[in-house]
Amino acid sequence: MPELHRWDLQPVEARALQKELAERVRFRPLPATFEILGAADIAYVAATNQLVAAMVTFQWPDLTLIESSHVVAPITFPYIPGLLSFREVPSLLEAHRKLRRPPEVLLCDGQGIAHPRRVGLASHLGLCLDIPTVGCAKKLLCGKHDELELHRGSATPLRHRDEVVGWVFRSRDGVKPIYISPGHLSDLESSRDLIHRCLSRFRIPEPLRQAHNLATQLRKALSDSLQGKQPVH
Secondary structure (H helix, E strand, C coil), X not given: CCCCCCCCCCHHHHHHHHHHHHCCCCECCCCCCCCEEEEEEEEEEHHHCEEEXXXXXXXXXXXXXXXXXXXXXXXXXXXXXXXXXXXHHHHHHHHHHCCCCCCCEEEECXXXXXXXXXXCHHXXXXXXXXXXXXXXXXXXXXXXCCCXXXXXXXXXXXXXXXXXXXXXXXXXXXXXXXXXXXXXXXXHHHHHHHHHHCCCCCCCCHHHHHHHHHHHHHHHHHHHHHHHHCXXX
């Protein structure tokens, strides 16, 4: 698949590109039937200025693990709020290329359209791969919402500039909510429903939890190997 755009951009160029990409994001219900669900997450190795991009796939709907892939790559774009996709998507694309059976729907640890310029990591990655994506973030990036009930499954719309851009969703009784937003080729209702169906006993949906665990384990292994090379004082 040809690259959607070049990645060697300055921040001002990246922001301008986001506005163009936002016009290309499309909304529709997620497929009623599909076979392979993917989940993507990133971990950072601060000591070496690297990141670990992890992608895990599952049989849908029983969430049986199929395969995983990962990439360790240098960080080539600075940390700037709202431009995270330019830092992370290139390595996630490489991890995706390593999969023998790529996902038909992909969950991302990040925002979809719940983003100041309506193109967060999930939307950007969906455009690059041309597949349905859903963003599921642990923190709020933008927008406001009404008070959320404390029981699992409760949801309230997330609004930004008078537009509903996602859901604030309680995935476990009494714990902090998660933030769900359509990425690309998805919509509000089907994105929330998919995340709901992926819940287990944890706050984070099970596919994303496993992708996070893989990225974290790889980061720890890299950090441990670095410490092993250092002389003992």
